Amino acid sequence: MKNHKNLLLIIVIITLIFTGCSKRKYSMDYPVQPVPFTSVKLTDNFWAPRIQKNATVTIPIAFSYCESTGRVKNFEIAGGLDTGRFRTIYPFDDSDVFKIIEGASYSLQTFPDPELEAYLDTLIWKIGLAQEEDGYLYTNRTIAEMHGGEGLHEWASKNRWELDSILSHELYNIGHLYEAAVAHFQATGKRTLLDIAIKSADLVNRDFGPDRVKVYPGHQVIEMGFVKLYRVTGERKYLDLARFFLDIRGPNGDQYNQAHKRVVDQTKAVGHSVRATYMYSGMADIAAIEKDEAYLNAITEIWEDIVYGKIYITGGIGATGGNEGFADPFVLPNMTAYCETCASIGNIFTNHRLFLLHGEGKYIDILEKTLYNSMLSGVSLSADRFFYPNPLESNGQHERQAWYGCACCPSNIARFVPAIPGYIYAVTDDELYINLFISNNAELKIGDRTMSVSQKANFPWDGRVEITLNPEKNSKFTLNIRIPGWAMNEAIPGDLYKFADHNNDGFKLSINGKVIHPEIINGYAVTVRKWSPGDRVELDLPMPVRTVIADERIKDDNGKIAVQRGPVIFCAEWPDNNTGNILNLVVEKDSAFTTEYVPELLGGTQVIKTTGYQTRRMLGEEPSVLAEEEPVTLIPYALWNNRGPGQMMVWLPTTLESTNPLPAPTIAFRSKVRASKLTRDLSAVNDQQEPENSNDRSVTYYHWWPNKDKWEYVQYDFEKPETISKTEVYWFDDGPEGGCRIPDEWEILYLSGNIWKPINAKVSYKVTKNNWDSLIFEPVKTSAVKLRVRLNRDYSGGIYEWIVE
Ligand SMILES: [Zn+2]
Numbered sequence: 113m114k115n116h117k118n119l120l121l122i123i124v125i126i127t128l129i130f131t132g133c134s135k136r137k138y139s140m141d142y143p144v145q146p147v148p149f150t151s152v153k154l155t156d157n158f159w160a161p162r163i164q165k166n167a168t169v170t171i172p173i174a175f176s177y178c179e180s181t182g183r184v185k186n187f188e189i190a191g192g193l194d195t196g197r198f199r200t201i202y203p204f205d206d207s208d209v210f211k212i213i214e215g216a217s218y219s220l221q222t223f224p225d226p227e228l229e230a231y232l233d234t235l236i237w238k239i240g241l242a243q244e245e246d247g248y249l250y251t252n253r254t255i256a257e258m259h260g261g262e263g264l265h266e267w268a269s270k271n272r273w274e275l276d277s278i279l280s281h282e283l284y285n286i287g288h289l290y291e292a293a294v295a296h297f298q299a300t301g302k303r304t305l306l307d308i309a310i311k312s313a314d315l316v317n318r319d320f321g322p323d324r325v326k327v328y329p330g331h332q333v334i335e336m337g338f339v340k341l342y343r344v345t346g347e348r349k350y351l352d353l354a355r356f357f358l359d360i361r362g363p364n365g366d367q368y369n370q371a372h373k374r375v376v377d378q379t380k381a382v383g384h385s386v387r388a389t390y391m392y393s394g395m396a397d398i399a400a401i402e403k404d405e406a407y408l409n410a411i412t413e414i415w416e417d418i419v420y421g422k423i424y425i426t427g428g429i430g431a432t433g434g435n436e437g438f439a440d441p442f443v444l445p446n447m448t449a450y451c452e453t454c455a456s457i458g459n460i461f462t463n464h465r466l467f468l469l470h471g472e473g474k475y476i477d478i479l480e481k482t483l484y485n486s487m488l489s490g491v492s493l494s495a496d497r498f499f500y501p502n503p504l505e506s507n508g509q510h511e512r513q514a515w516y517g518c519a520c521c522p523s524n525i526a527r528f529v530p531a532i533p534g535y536i537y538a539v540t541d542d543e544l545y546i547n548l549f550i551s552n553n554a555e556l557k558i559g560d561r562t563m564s565v566s567q568k569a570n571f572p573w574d575g576r577v578e579i580t581l582n583p584e585k586n587s588k589f590t591l592n593i594r595i596p597g598w599a600m601n602e603a604i605p606g607d608l609y610k611f612a613d614h615n616n617d618g619f620k621l622s623i624n625g626k627v628i629h630p631e632i633i634n635g636y637a638v639t640v641r642k643w644s645p646g647d648r649v650e651l652d653l654p655m656p657v658r659t660v661i662a663d664e665r666i667k668d669d670n671g672k673i674a675v676q677r678g679p680v681i682f683c684a685e686w687p688d689n690n691t692g693n694i695l696n697l698v699v700e701k702d703s704a705f706t707t708e709y710v711p712e713l714l715g716g717t718q719v720i721k722t723t724g725y726q727t728r729r730m731l732g733e734e735p736s737v738l739a740e741e742e743p744v745t746l747i748p749y750a751l752w753n754n755r756g757p758g759q760m761m762v763w764l765p766t767t768l769e770s771t772n773p774l775p776a777p778t779i780a781f782r783s784k785v786r787a788s789k790l791t792r793d794l795s796a797v798n799d800q801q802e803p804e805n806s807n808d809r810s811v812t813y814y815h816w817w818p819n820k821d822k823w824e825y826v827q828y829d830f831e832k833p834e835t836i837s838k839t840e841v842y843w844f845d846d847g848p849e850g851g852c853r854i855p856d857e858w859e860i861l862y863l864s865g866n867i868w869k870p871i872n873a874k875v876s877y878k879v880t881k882n883n884w885d886s887l888i889f890e891p892v893k894t895s896a897v898k899l900r901v902r903l904n905r906d907y908s909g910g911i912y913e914w915i916v917e
Pocket of ligand 1: 452453454455500519520521522524
C-alpha cells in the first residue's frame, strides 16, 4: 500500500514536471511577444501601397532575375533536370532564391495568389531534387561533383564545410533555407520546403558538434534559422545548434566576421555589418529563450557602441565599403557612406529583438528611424530598382540598379517589406504595446483576452493618431503607447545627434476625449485601466521641422545641420532646386522652415522649404566666395534618386568653410579634360579642391594606378585659344602603404598648330610632396596644354589638382 502511494506520488510529480516543462517551453521565449503581421491589416497610404508593389513588382522581377541569371538553373542542374556547369558567379547565389521564397510566402498571406503558390511548389520541387541523398544542399558542389570536381568554386573546399568560416557560404545558404521553409510552412501549411530544411538540419546535426566538425559560419544567419526551426518543430537539437554555432566563434578568428573574440566577450560592433547584425539577432534569440545573461549583456553593450558612435542620422550602419562594415567610432563619411540595405534590415531585426527582450522604446526609436530612412531608400518608388550602399551625399555617381551580381539587397527587400506590419504591436500577458503609427486593423490576444485594435493616422506626415480598442468584453490591461524620442526632444537615443533648436510642445494623449497625463516609463505612455469595447485613444505627437547637429567628432558633419520631421530625415536633391547644384549650398543655422504636402510629387510627399545660398568661388588676387540667395526645397531622404542621378545632400552646410562652392570659371575649369587613362576620377584635376597633404582622402584625386615605369599624361583642351605662362600641380602620394608616389619627372607641352612643343621654363622643374609644384614659363598662345608625367619604376602616381594660368 505504502509502495503504491509512493508510486502514485512519483507519477504525480513526473506529470507535474512534464506539464511544467511543456509550459516552460512555450513561455521560455521573448518576454514581450510580437503580434505577427498576419494579424495586422494595413489601411494606410504610405506602407500598404509599398507592400502591394513589393508583391506585384519586386517579388516577380526578383524571381525572373533568379531564372534569367541561372540561379534557378543551378537547382535544375544539381537536381538532374538539366545538364551543364554552375551558371552563376557566387556560391551563395542559392540564398537569393530562398530569401525570395520567404518574401513570397509572407506576401501570399496578405495577397493570396494561386499562380505564385504554384510557382513556389515547382521551385521547391526543384530544390528538393537538388538536395543530395543525405540532406546536403549546395548547388555549386553538387554540380562540380557531376564533372569530377571541376567547377568547384574557389571559395569552397574539397570536403564539405571545411572553408565555411572563410567564404564557402554553405551554412549561410541553408540558414536562409530554414527561414524560408518556416515562412512557407506557416503561410501555406505545406511541409514541402520544411521537410527539405529538416533533412538539411539533421545532416548539420550529424556533421557538426563539439566532438565533430567545429567550423563556425563565415556569414551568420543560420543561428536565426535554427531558432525558427526550433520554434516550429519544438526540437531542442535545433536550438542547441544555434547556440553551438555562436559559442564556437572566436577567440582567434577574424574581426571581419566577428570571430576575433568569443561572442559573449564582444562589446564593440566590428567587421562586416550584415554578418554582425545577423549574429546579434541570433544572440538575442538565445538570450531570450535560454535566459542567458552573458549573451544579453554582450548585445546590449554592442547596441550602445553602435548607437553612441557608429550610426548615421538615417539609421544606416556600416560606414566603410572596404569591409562592408563598421569603422571606428565617429568615422561616418557622407558621400562614401556604405550603409548597405541589408545592414539596415539586419539592424531592424536586432533592435526589434532587443525591444522584445527589454520592453524599451529606445530600440523602436532606432528601428523606426532605420525603417523610414536608410532601409526605405534601398528600394525605388517603382519597386524595381535597388540601392546596395545608401550614401548621404551624392555628386551624381550613385544610382539604384535593377539587380546586382551579388543580389543580397534586392532579395532582402523582397522578404522584409511584406513583414513590416509585424513591427507595429507587441503583447505580454497583460500589456499591449503600440510601437509604430500606421493605419491598420489588427486582431490580437493579451493573455487570454481577444480583441481588435485599429489605428487611423497619416503617418509619417502627421503626428495625429487615433486608436480604437475593442476588447471582446470589458477587461483590465496595460496600454503602452510609444512616445518616440523625436517627440520628446531627442533626435536619437544617446548624444551622437542632437536637435539644434528647441521645441516646447509636448505630446497630447486623451482617452474618450478626456486629456490624460500618463506616466512615461521606458519611452512608453503607460495607462492601466479597465478597457471597454470602442474606447478611443487619441495621440498627438508634435511634428515641427527640427534641425539636427552631430557630435563634433564626426568630421564630415562639422558646420552642418540635418533636417528632421517626425522620424523622417530630409535631403536636398537636384530636381527641386533651381540650378541643380546641391553640393555648393549653404543655409543659415537658424533658418526658418515651412512644410507642405505635395500630392503630385514622388507619389505624394511632405516637402520642406527654406532659403539658402548658392556659393561660387571668385577669381581675383584674394580668393573669395560669392553667395547668392536661392529657395531650397527638401524631400524625404528615402525618396531621393527616383528622378535620375544627380546631386543630393543630407547634411546642409551652415558655414562657408563647410560648403563646396562651385569652381571659379578658370581656364582649367572651362577646359575639356583628357588623359592617358580614362576614369571617372578625372574630374578631380580641375575641381578646385585643395588637399591638406599628398595623402588627403577627403579630397578626390585622379590616378594612373596600376600603371608604373612609363610616361602618362593629362590634357586640357581650351574653350578658345588662351595665353598662358604659369602652371601649378599638386601630386597624390599614398606611401608608404599605397601604390602611388610623386613622379620621377614631369613636363608641360603646348599645342602649336598640330605639334606638341615643350614650353620654355623660366625656373627648373621640381617634384614636391605635400605641396604645390609651381612653374613659370615664357607666355604662349595655345588651344591645348598637356602635363606629361614620368611614373616611378616601382610605383604609380596621381594628381589632386592642376592649374593653368
Ligand atoms: Zn545586401
